[in-house]
Amino acid sequence: MAKRTTKKTTEPGYSAASSRLDEILTLIEDGDVDIDELSGLVEEAAQLVALCRKKIQAAEVKVASITEQLERDAEDGDDA
Structure with missing residues (x-):
């Protein structure tokens, strides 16, 4: 019987997501992005922004x- 493996994708931390956003913005601002790649990068950026917001809210x-x-705790200490 073959072993089943499950792929576990871990979401990046805030710093990694923020760094990737910076990379994407630099690519777009510098005009180094092929038009065929642009929509994918914009979608990735939107997901990263949502992730960063979620982490900030948490x-x-x-x-x-x-x-x-x-x-x-401070109020309880004042009562003593």
Whole structure:
């Protein structure tokens, strides 16, 4: 029986996505992109922008949660 392998695609981190966006923008701005490749690059850029926004929103939620917890801890310390 053959082994089944599943391809696991991992999404890039924020820095990698941002770097790739910079690369795409440079290619487009410099005019080094063949018109046949342009739509693919624009689509990739749109996906990377969405990914970066998602990561920023997740970080904002996490920071807000940590801040709220620290404030609650400080208030509990004041009651002692």
